[in-house]
Amino acid sequence: GQQLNQSPQSMFIQEGEDVSMNCTSSSIFNTWLWYKQDPGEGPVLLIALYKAGELTSNGRLTAQFGITRKDSFLNISASIPSDVGIYFCAGGVIQGAQKLVFGQGTRLTINP
Amino acid sequence: DTGVSQDPRHKITKRGQNVTFRCDPISEHNRLYWYRQTLGQGPEFLTYFQNEAQLEKSRLLSDRFSAERPKGSFSTLEIQRTEQGDSAMYLCASTTGTGNYGYTFGSGTRLTVV
Numbered sequence: 001g002q003q004l005n006q007s008p009q010s011m012f013i014q015e016g017e018d019v020s021m022n023c024t025s026s027s028i029f030n031t032w033l034w035y036k037q038d039p040g041e042g043p044v045l046l047i048a049l050y051k052a053g054e055l056t057s058n059g060r061l062t063a064q065f066g067i068t069r070k071d072s073f074l075n076i077s078a079s080i081p082s083d084v085g086i087y088f089c090a091g092g093v094i095q096g097a098q099k100l101v102f103g104q105g106t107r108l109t110i111n112p
Numbered sequence: 113d114t115g116v117s118q119d120p121r122h123k124i125t126k127r128g129q130n131v132t133f134r135c136d137p138i139s140e141h142n143r144l145y146w147y148r149q150t151l152g153q154g155p156e157f158l159t160y161f162q163n164e165a166q167l168e169k170s171r172l173l174s175d176r177f178s179a180e181r182p183k184g185s186f187s188t189l190e191i192q193r194t195e196q197g198d199s200a201m202y203l204c205a206s207t208t209g210t211g212n213y214g215y216t217f218g219s220g221t222r223l224t225v226v
Contacts, residue, residue: 004154031213042116042203042217043155050213088154092213097168099145100213102154 006089006103013079014111021087021106022073029091032065032072033100037086046087047074076108084110114138116218118204124224125194132190133221137206144187145215146179148172149201158202161187194225 006023013019023032031050035043047058049065049072056063062075072089086107090100117136125131137144142163147155158177159169163184173179176194181187191198201222205215 006154033213035217040219040222042205042220044217045214048214090154097145097157097160098143098207098213099157099160099168100155100215102156104152105154 004089004091004101004103006106008106009104010107010109012109012111015079015081017079019076019079019083019108020073021089022071023089023091023103024071025091025101026070027091028069029101030069030094031092032063033090033092034061034063034072034074035088035090035102037088037105039085043088079108079110081110081112084108116204116206116216118202118218118221120221121219122222122224124226127196127225128193130190130192131194131223132188133202133204133223135187135189135204135218136185137187137204138216139185141206141208141216142184143207143209144181145205145207146187146189147203147205147217149203149220150199155203158189191223194223196225199223199225 033048034046037043047063053067054065060077086105088105089103119134145160146158149155161181176192179189201220203220205217207215
């Protein structure tokens with residue numbers, strides 16, 4: 001089945017640093033999304049990308065949909081304590097269920 | 113708009129027992145999804161409904177699992193004869209129709225089978 005490789009698996013950074021994480025796939029996706037999940041909660045949508053090459057920002061977050069449609073990255077600038085959590089990429093296919101295939105997640109820890 | 117609501121938040125059950133979870137989606141969303149998430153992994157698709165019709169089921173959804181959305185509003189997911197391998201977070205999500213992948217997830221039901 002389709003799989004997404006998300007890296008890094010974990011990051012330990014200082015408050016104020018910039019963060020970069022990415023996702024790659026052997027399959028083409030029509031959409032890429034980035035979610036954040038806090039402990040004991042469901043994922044919350046951060047950014048949705050619908051067009052190859054698209055670069056989208058949401059506050060301190062910036063994400064890009066790779067032109068091959070097989071990859072995406074997420075950058076967080078000037079990290080703050082509330083950025084702590086697990087970030088998931090997800091790829092979507094238009095046909096049928098429009099289900100999402102998720103990566104394994106990147107756990108972000110911030111030292112104040 | 114109160115978001116996607118799931119009940120219960122936590123469930124501990126003995127192996128072999130049946131459990132049922134409920135999901136109330138955002139009212140105007142006609143698509144409802146169930147995903148399962150095990151520790152350290154991303155969510156995995158189980159099944160989805162377009163209104164009251166269950167249109168796709170994953171191979172992960174064994175015969176012991178059944179999902180319903182009787183009136184196209186809330187949905188239930190039942191697991192019969194639970195096994196320890198069923199322990200996971202069960203997430204419900206909803207969205208509007210075609211083209212909108214921006215699911216809104218609920219907070220999930222964490223199932224522990226002992």
